Amino acid sequence: MPQDAQILQAQALFQTTFGHAPSAQAYAPGRVNLMGEHTDYNGGVVFPMPLALGTAVALSFGGPAGMIQARSADFPETVKRPLGDTAKDCWTDYLIGTLQVFFEGHPPTEGLQITVATDLPVGSGLSSSAALEVALLRAMCQLTGRNLTPVEIAIMARKAENTYVGMPCGIMDQYSVSVGTPGSALFLDTRQLTSEPVALPDSHNFVIIHSGLSHRLSEGGYEKRVTECTAACAALEVEFLGDLSPADLHRITALPDPLNRRARHIITENDRVYRAIDALKSSDLGRFAALMTESHQSQSADYAVSLPEIDALVTGAIAAGADGARLTGGGFGGSIVAFVEKSRVASFTQKITQGFPNARVLAVT
Numbered sequence: 150m151p152q153d154a155q156i157l158q159a160q161a162l163f164q165t166t167f168g169h170a171p172s173a174q175a176y177a178p179g180r181v182n183l184m185g186e187h188t189d190y191n192g193g194v195v196f197p198m199p200l201a202l203g204t205a206v207a208l209s210f211g212g213p214a215g216m217i218q219a220r221s222a223d224f225p226e227t228v229k230r231p232l233g234d235t236a237k238d239c240w241t242d243y244l245i246g247t248l249q250v251f252f253e254g255h256p257p258t259e260g261l262q263i264t265v266a267t268d269l270p271v272g273s274g275l276s277s278s279a280a281l282e283v284a285l286l287r288a289m290c291q292l293t294g295r296n297l298t299p300v301e302i303a304i305m306a307r308k309a310e311n312t313y314v315g316m317p318c319g320i321m322d323q324y325s326v327s328v329g330t331p332g333s334a335l336f337l338d339t340r341q342l343t344s345e346p347v348a349l350p351d352s353h354n355f356v357i358i359h360s361g362l363s364h365r366l367s368e369g370g371y372e373k374r375v376t377e378c379t380a381a382c383a384a385l386e387v388e389f390l391g392d393l394s395p396a397d398l399h400r401i402t403a404l405p406d407p408l409n410r411r412a413r414h415i416i417t418e419n420d421r422v423y424r425a426i427d428a429l430k431s432s433d434l435g436r437f438a439a440l441m442t443e444s445h446q447s448q449s450a451d452y453a454v455s456l457p458e459i460d461a462l463v464t465g466a467i468a469a470g471a472d473g474a475r476l477t478g479g480g481f482g483g484s485i486v487a488f489v490e491k492s493r494v495a496s497f498t499q500k501i502t503q504g505f506p507n508a509r510v511l512a513v514t
């Protein structure tokens with residue numbers, strides 16, 4: 150199982166850091182999004198797939214009362230903070246925020262010792278944050294005997310990220326990571342909180358390529374898009390942009406730029422999710438691939454979440470033999486996902502590696 154190595158690493162790190170074995174350990178995967186970018190906080194639909202890369206958390210009650218002591222294999226030091234601390238722009242915010250939501254204002258008197266290990270690239274658009282939150286909640290359920298459904302875990306994890314970390318994300322990441330299964334793509338309605346698996350073609354792989362640019366480089370861009378969508382909703386007198394369809398596109402021409410382009414991306418992207426799933430179900434892979442590339446153009450020109458280097462990587466991926474390619478995740482750096490016929494994957498990855506020295510192939514799935 151892909152999670153075994155991460156669990157073993159988190160357990161070993163726990164033993165060396167705290168001098169005893171953990172009482173509980175759990176794992177959650179990262180995800181790639183195949184279609185539907187930024188539609189989740191707009192009440193729309195999305196098409197993510199959990200990956201065979203992910204994060205393990207090991208933990209125990211212990212240490213000083215009311216404190217957490219946390220160590221991640223990716224960070225140099227053990228961090229010690231009060232469980233009731235306010236956010237401090239530290240990676241442990243994700244732990245404290247999630248624990249505060251879990252304990253609902255009734256924190257334990259004991260302390261908590263926690264270790265984290267992952268093979269996900271952090272801050273690359275593959276949901277390392279949701280994997281960390283969901284793995285922690287799963288481990289806390291084990292430790293305390295509390296029973297939470299996967300959907301309840303997703304809702305708690307999103308709440309922690311929204312209210313404590315201060316990242317106004319939708320529920321796609323937490324839902325797909327908590328409810329989904331690695332390798333199985335999910336059509337998710339973020340408003341109804343319902344999902345169904347969608348079969349992927351045997352003939353193709355999705356190749357995930359890191360651009361080499363971490364998305365923390367332009368912090369604040371995501372939040373700005375959320376604010377712009379809220380402003381567009383107010384001007385259009387709708388609750389969510391996801392409530393609109395291509396038949397409503399004429400309404401957005403009255404909006405000032407860039408709100409008109411932001412709204413156009415959400416409306417057309419939401420529609421592309423339905424069309425992409427329809428294309429897959431009718432085995433029209435050419436149409437599916439074209440929708441992926443169209444999605445990238447919309448993210449770049451209308452939603453302005455791409456970067457010149459990412460645009461060049463998408464163009465390069467198509468030149469290297471991908472049938473379609475697009476930015477995946479929140480944007481402003483991060484990763485792209487390319488749809489590549491299996492017989493071409495080897496030459497495709499070779500061309501990408503040669504042509505883009507900063508890019509890294511993360512997964513072929």
Ligand code: ADP
Pocket residue numbers: 204221222223224239240241243265266267270271272273274275276277278279281478
């Ligand atoms: P993404 O979810 O796309 O990887 P985010 O910016 O949403 O990117 O989340 C990345 C942040 O989550 C990191 O900066 C760090 O604070 C936290 N994080 C995720 N995984 C780990 C980990 N294994 N160890 C420590 N912190 C992590």
Ligand code: MG
Pocket residue numbers: 276277278279322
């Ligand atoms: Mg994240």
